[in-house]
Amino acid sequence: MTHADALRAELSRAARTLGAPDDVSPILERPRDPSFGDWATNLAMTLAKPLGKKPRDIAEALIAAMDMASVGVTAAEIAGPGFLNFRLDPGFQARGLLTILESPNTFGRLDIGHGERVVVEFVSANPTGPLHVGHGRQAALGDAISTLLEYTGWNVDREFYYNDAGAQIANLAKSTQAQVRAIGGAPLEIPEGGYHGDYIREIAERYVAEHPDDAAGDDLAAMQAYAVAALRHEQDLDMQAFGVKFDTYYLESSLYTDGSVNKTVEGLRASGHTYEEEGALFLRTTDFGDDKDRVMKKSAAKGGDYTYFVPDVAYHVTKWERGYHRAINVQGADHHSTITRVRAGLQALDIGIPKGYPDYVLHQMVTVMKGGEEVKISKRAGSYVTVRDLIDEVGRDAVRYFYLMRKGDSQLVFDVDLARSQSEENPVYYVQMAHARMCGIFRVGEIDATTVTGSGVDLGVLAEPAEQELVKQLLDFPATVKGAADNLEPHRIAAWLLETARAGHTWYHKHHVLGEPEAITRARLVLARATQLGIAAGLRILGLSAPERM
RNA sequence: GCGCCUAUAGCUCAAUUGGAUAGAGCAUCUGACUACGGAUCAGAAGGUUGGAGGUUCGAGUCCUUCUAGGCGCGCCA
Incomplete structure (x- = not known):
């Protein structure tokens, strides 16, 4: 029990003798101005209404009813409209330090989570390029949130979700193929929506070196697997350099192979919240607060694939089924529209998942300045600043602190040119x-x-x-x-x-x-x-x- | 047009969730090295908390409205 707890308890006891309700829970604050004392409470003001008395009179009665010495209070004063200011005996207060020395590793630890499991998902970058400064913010935030939860009694798993299926991966494969064929002498034709970064060229060169039998670049599946593996490896190295370790890597592709996607679709159909229109399958997400219904399965004319949010729902079902009754997703604000959608899908399934599941921590975008100009981050265009650049430039600790010293919901300007000089300050x-x-x-x-x-x-x-x-x-x-x-x-x-x-x-x-x-x-x-x-x-x-x- | 986020000192950000005289760092100015590290310390200056209403003992914080910026609003992910 900390000193504040003891003082709170004594205040509650005194308040009850004056007729306050049993569940009274006084709020103790550190006064802004130290001359006001060591602790302050507005209890007398909050009791004014229920007790029907003036705040200052209640404050006086509280002082009279309290056993000051037992909680180390040497003086109590009434100030302003009815604040109670307490001054503590220095030695009494300093003895609180002993708990730090006795058990340094448990100082500040709490047991709010009672050992319950929680999964924190963050970064979750597509394996289509290196990690950029925006991912860095997620990595720093997600990791720190995870540690905070561990510190407060939760059993935390850090999870990285790989979108290794779908249209973006197909684009990656085709972009790699174009570079492989260019190496073979063909004119370079990066496909519509493909990736332009130099790293694709490097991957293609390594692919050619290791696959002499496919110099023509015909085996698209092999190139896809190779490019994904190469980029995942690069991302792992980035996170390693940043000092972030994940407990689990969850692959979107596995949701297709193990039948989770199909099971989810069947569940949604059975729920009665779906309908077909113009050959496409829709989920009536408007039943759950969305502003329009969403397509689950494209019409045959558009390829007949599931849209991304179907595996996303299936993925979150697995979180629940894997025993995480609390899930936290750290994401950029550009993904906020998925929140309603995913939650709607989970509610439609009606399998006992609570309404607010999962929790989201959204952070605003990171703007990168270079040479006095904003760098538009675009993986497809190949222009970005990587996390690794930043770490190499200013060091891991400085980068992490830079990301963490401000609230997630304010925008962040990262001036690369000033990074080094700033790092010294x-x-x-x-x-x-x-x-x-x-x-x-x-x-x-x-x-x-x-x-x-x-x-x-x-x-x-x-x-x-x-x-x-x-x-x-x-x-x-x-x-x-x-x-x-x-x-x-x-x-x-x-x-x-x-x-x-x-x-x-x-x-x-x-x-x-x-x-x-x-x-x-x-x-x-x-x-x-x-x-x-x-x-x-x-x-x-x-x-x-x-x-x-x- | 609709939804979410933001607006606080010259710059970058806080403010114990509605509390007392809105605080730090950087930058600017003035001082302090013969004691455990000067990567430091002491001090000065800097504000109509974007504007206007409202709620109440009390508002940077809650409500309404306006302005400005970011993000989203696809059978993309």
């Missing part, structure tokens, strides 16, 4: 530096940091304002983790790290640890150790390294 180094500094204290003092337990240390001497601020900041970590996990917003961790680093740097600069009177050195070592562990924990959630020296 990237806040991630500021944060890592704070961690390295704490490590430096132990290095210079020749102290094994793991032996600092805080037992027998009087933490009451950590009374300097800079120390109290750092203590409070560190103890806010669990609440920050909860907020970030509940909202699937890793940028909150980035913001916490920045604040903590600032508080750490300030404290470090103002107050010396080593060479002080023993009582002070011992207490400050506890604070240094807690800061080191806290920052490392935050960095770990975002997938960033915590270097001991820089």
Whole structure:
């Protein structure tokens, strides 16, 4: 139980003695202005209506009813329209640090998920080209969201869905074939809707070298398989360079071969939500909030294939059937129209899948600037900036932090030319530096940091304002983790790290640890150790390294 | 035209989900290195939160409307 929990409980108890309902749950906040104290609550204002009294009178009664000493409160004041401000005993507050030292690996961890399984799907790029900067945002977001969920008690699987079937793959195969034939001397004719990137040429060259029997480029299936395998391998290397590991790779093609697509179509037909029109099969998605019905199966005149959303529905059925009762899809905002469609398909099947399944985290587009101009990202035209370029340019940590420091639903401008100069001022180094500094204290003092337990240390001497601020900041970590996990917003961790680093740097600069009177050195070592562990924990959630020296 | 997202300091972004005097970084200006790392610190300046109404003790946050931008609206994926 954190100190905030204890204070909340005491507030609830006091409120009930005044006649408040049993389920009263006071909200504690850190006041913006530290001169207002360490904790503040608006409880008296929210109770004004149900109790029929003035907020300030209720606040006074609450103060009288509370046992302040038991929760370390040294002063309580009423302010403004009825805020209650609490001031804490410094030593009482600092003892919260001991929980960090006792179990560094569980600091901030919560059990919201109760070990239930959740699948987080992200990147899911078609194997038709290298991963570009937009995929990088997904990789950073998806990975951090996954770690956040693990941190809060979920059993998480990271999944990559490969659209290795359908029209785009056929285009890839034909584009490869055109390049293979061009190598053989034929004029280069990239098909309509085909891919123009140089990487197709390279794949074709390797194909020719490894398939001397098909120099003419007649075996389209072989070229398709070869190109897909080559691009999947490239994408794997990209993700490896970014430090992202997937637990499962799910192939769209398998949904056809194992009968899932057919089963889904039969289920939808049986549901009564389908109809035929002009030779095509439609799903009445308007029954589930879509603005128009969608084609499931094209008419014979258009090829008679299933449209993409049919395997998409089948795919999400497998998620449910594989035991994931929670599913989160991280996708670019350009895919948002699929949300209604997929959910409609799952509802139409009526197989017990809840309405909001799956969850979506949409992120806005990434714009790339190069040479002062916007680079239009187009795989088909062959113009883009890859994730790997970015990592090579500025480093993994800086790229990850850059993606994660802002909310997903704001657009992101990535200026490639400024990437390097920005990287030197990237806040991630500021944060890592704070961690390295704490490590430096132990290095210079020749102290094994793991032996600092805080037992027998009087933490009451950590009374300097800079120390109290750092203590409070560190103890806010669990609440920050909860907020970030509940909202699937890793940028909150980035913001916490920045604040903590600032508080750490300030404290470090103002107050010396080593060479002080023993009582002070011992207490400050506890604070240094807690800061080191806290920052490392935050960095770990975002997938960033915590270097001991820089 | 319809749907989703966005608009906050010169720039890039926050704001504990409706709380008190809207905060950081970068850039600009002024200061601080003989102590654990100056990749740092202290300070200054910078705002009608796109406009207008509304809801209430209280609005950057919720509602209405307007403006501007992004994305989507296919028998493409």
